[in-house]
Amino acid sequence: MGGGWGCQGVGVARTPRRPAELVGRVFFAREAIHRGLLTKNDLRTSAWRRIFHNVYADARLTLTHRARCRAAASWLFPPGCAIAGRSAVALHGGVAPHPDDPVEVVVRPESRFGPLAGFLIHVAAWREGEVQRRDGCAVTTPVRTCWDLANWLDLVDAVALIDSLRHVHAVTLPELEHYLSQHRGERGWRKFAEAVALSDGGAESLPESRLRVRLVRAGLPRPATQHVVERAGRFIARVDLAWPELKIAIEYDGLWHHDPAQLHRDRQRLNKLLGDEWIVLHVTSQRMREDFDGFLAEVHAALRSRSRRPS
Template identity: 40%
Template sequence: MAISARVPQRLSHLPFRGSRAVAAGLLTRTMLRGPTWLRLLPDVYVHRDAHRADDHRTWCEAVALRLPPDATLAGRSAAWLFGVDLLTPGDPVTALLPTTSRLRPHPRMSLVRSPLPEEDRTRFAGLPVTTALRTAFDLGRHGSRVEALVAVDALLRRRVVELPALRDYAAARARWPGSPLIREVLALAEPLSESPMETRLRLLLLDAGLGPLTAQHEVRHGGRFVARVDLAWPALRIAVEYDGDHHRERAHFRRDVARLNALRSAGWIVLRFTAADVLRHPEATVALVRQALAERHAATPTR
């Protein structure tokens, strides 16, 4: 008989506690030590056919089985469950534990200890997680300034949280660690930012003193819609855009050419940058934008 025929249906897809399966008579200890089951964490197993090494959801399910009752998934793992992917391949699952809770460390878990009142805990997608507000608050006050802003912008863009509510939440916790960082992040946050790289490009320009600038500006000419641009100085008719890899696709490229020609006909200068421009050559990127702004300022009549 095939091994799959002996697999209990309730254990065929998701991680489970081995001790509970044995106590329920579904498996034996000897069966758990066989090739059908993979041990993910202490006493947590999954069927070999259901295992995907880089599937963050599987690891969230596994870690949740080990959490004390007053702990939750948090940080980037909670954001991922809310539909906002801030992860890099192989990232461990972030879990938040109250200061009195105990859990043995594991390479696939990133354990954070912090006060976790009842109002900051919820369940989402069947798992214990920090609330959307607590998740955004934590991501906005830890790590680097740019990564904190990327996280908050992404959560705002997906409407996981709203900016006024997050500001109120942070203000009520002004003495928590990382509060100076999240205050700065909330002052810079832009719910209209459409991608992490767009956020990074916008912050690069703001830090260079080239603001203020408008996100997702609609360009109209002769009363007709021309295009929506990522970042703009509308009075000077200058646009800055981030081009991701999808812009290299043939159909997208054709649309980009027609769109760029329409913007130029409307009198706009459009500067387009890639990830390499933002991450590897930030000085050159800033210099090009600064030059365009200076040229337009020089050509604009003073009154």
């Protein structure tokens, strides 16, 4: 009797429905329900993941930030709305935000969009030609994206993202300078001018860019990015930042704790510079956060020592 009672199915979770049409897909929930593929209760199961209001995905699907941008533009955007800011950087091939970071959009003042969970919304107008189609999305052009970054973000973060776009050749310095000349005198042009002047397409990471900008804003001479050191025409090493004429280099030590072998290779590479009398200073993300002034003093001391050195 006891065994028969236990077979009634009480407390047994049912297998979530996974219609083949939706497996591995991002979809508009209202449409899926209208077609009879799912019910509202089905959407609450572990099979599906809510991305935005009425937008869901197969829970087993790994979503990038770019994919979330495409989903938002496909099903939620009204006219007068475009991917912008950090999200636009990702769509143009630059550094992408974390997959779960809000999708950044710009909305014309007359358009109605938001507030909605999962979005960072800016209200601003744009000129003809400043929004284009990319990956099926309306997105601000690279140069307009740089303008927005300079006006929406802290200068250090804005320059780092502009560096990212320049590094992948999504935008060039002449294009930025031409855009500046067209908008000189408008609200925000000074911020844009400063960001453009500090940008450098040679930078290869956001932390490296932030370090460079902080050094320059602290009054140090502008360092070269990704400087290649050679000896008798042969490659010796490439360093993140350098003052080549003084033989001083700075290396940003990032995620070495995740890759000890890479740390070993880089230290071996940098040790070769000692034979050429280079000073190599190292800085970590923790030092940047907690003791940047101390590191800055070390850089100042190195620059002074080499500046006094007889030629």
